[in-house]
Amino acid sequence: MSRLEDRLNGLKASGKRALVTFITAGDPNPSCTVSAMHALVAGGADVIELGVPFSDPEAEGPAIQASSERALAHGVTLLQVLKHVEEFRKDDATTPIVLMGYLNSVLRMGEAIYAEAALKAGVDGLIMVNLPPEEAGLLQSELLARDQNLIFLIAPTTTSERTQKILDTASGFVYYVSLKGTTGAALIDPAGVKLKVTALKARTALPVLVGFGIKDRESAQAIGESADGVVVGSALVRTMGDSAVDEIDAKLTAQVAQLRDALDALS
């Protein structure tokens, strides 16, 4: 069982909601990343989702696009992202880390080489925005062979039949995309999400986490009512982009603590 599954299953068993927090590696510059990761944990994050910057992030809204551009301006590479994880692991051996990015970064390195390097660095999972399960066979088997999960997404437009196909191959957790749109869009239908999530939970033993559009206490609670956890990204990335470099860690910790508090109030 991967470190990611351990953590999420433990939370689920104790009735707690998982808080997954996203930042982009190398944003606003590479020297901020490792301390920002620790700051997320200090605020109460259960899982860190670390974005691998890509030149063409076609599913991201403006906040995460801008964070990718800031990171790429410093020439951040996938290898460097793995180095950040390795560095983080020196002081934190328990918080699961999931990388998020676009397939071309991993393809360029090679699926097996990536899986091996990620294992050595201490990565626990991978989300590939533009890799549907149909095309994911090779990468998934390389990752699973090395105790890492390839996380699949389910969208509001995913048909029931297709949902079953995805659930049959999913591991780690199920990432439900709360809305039709890009990251950071406004969540307009929490009640609709609740129905979908409840139906999904009835069909799988995996934790069902929800992302896109969750930015504050209210949205975290609205979604946390039904979901096993939430993913918060654009709101934190915005904080990183808007803050002076020496204030980033304190602001992230405070922001994550609020979200933690909101979710803990549900359990």
Add this chain to the structure above:
Amino acid sequence: MTNQEVDTNKDKASPTDNSDLSAAYSAPDAAGKYGQFGGRYVAETLIHALDQLDDLYREATTDPQFQREFHDDLASYVGRPTPLYLAERLSEAVGGTRIYLKREDLNHTGAHKVNNTIGQALLAKRMGKPRIIAETGAGQHGVATATVAARLGLKCQVYMGSEDVQRQSLNVYRMKLLGADVIPVQSGSRTLKDAMNEAMRDWVTNVDDTHYIIGTVAGPHPYPQLVRDFQSVIGQEARAQCLQLTGRLPDTLVACVGGGSNAIGLFHPFIDDTDVRIVGVEAGGKGLETGEHAAPLNAGVPGVLHGNRTYLMEDEDGQIAETHSISAGLDYPGVGPEHSHLKDLGRVEYSSVTDDEALTAFNALNHLEGILPALESAHALAWVMRECPAMDKDDVVIVNLSGRGDKDILTVAKLAGIEL
């Protein structure tokens, strides 16, 4: 598909082994794969819309009424068939090889792009989607999309890199005259690839009421297939016209390749005619050796961008490279997956010409034939001017003159230091 299988295919395409080529060419497979290329690499939210489009398109291809509507529109609205014109003075200038121009520049809106937008607009109408979006580079696809949207009364938004908005101002205003909103894209390199990213973001947000008319043979399956099929009217006509005019098939076909829709449209009906040499010409920019070009088939590696696996220009970390071409329509770091497949099969040769060679050809066609070609099409003409002098005088060469060059007059004047 494994590397080994690709190699087997390569062997099949070897000119010394014609027996294996007798098997008819049939790509893509049901999953939209062209050998190892193509496929569907998109966010989960879009999969259902692509499935629906695929189903609808399959229905339409076998529906005589759809086919009749498509061909009626091409005849009465676009002005097809376009002529296959023997360019006598150009032929003379290159040493006597007979050069025929397939005059896609004479289509309504001035380029081949409209063949595809007519077809996709009919699909949008069938789906009952009231809103259309498109990406555009040079603006030709944007104009062709705005045109069919106006005709069918559909709302239309066109994404265009802010860099391209600057250098193609005439087409921008033309789209506005047609009632479309042109949305300048400020992210990334501010060119065609970024316009495509932004169009994908719009589509993922508005997928219920919006059809995305992709303008080239790229994107996720089924786009490369359906755009190719709509554009194949070019090659179907050229084949029949060539037989009628010369009594035989051409020796060589030439077309420029950016995304590659005009090229695949000309090439596809000839793929099983193994005696016909087929050449795609990429934008060599300032020269392949400078790195400032847009020639992924000549200098790229396989990767995944914009929903498909294909040859791409990228750096060692898989970041998509910025490209350069004098022609906005060729300024794209990827290429349609079927071209990648045809390259690996060895069925099509992919060459390149520089900005300067294209400009020389642009001027030559004006002077020799009284035809103003698009800078994109001038790349195919430049290859002809470079390579035909070594060819047999009896050879017949068909060049796809994919568009007219009115949109490029300002660019060309500026390069000559002339303020209009």
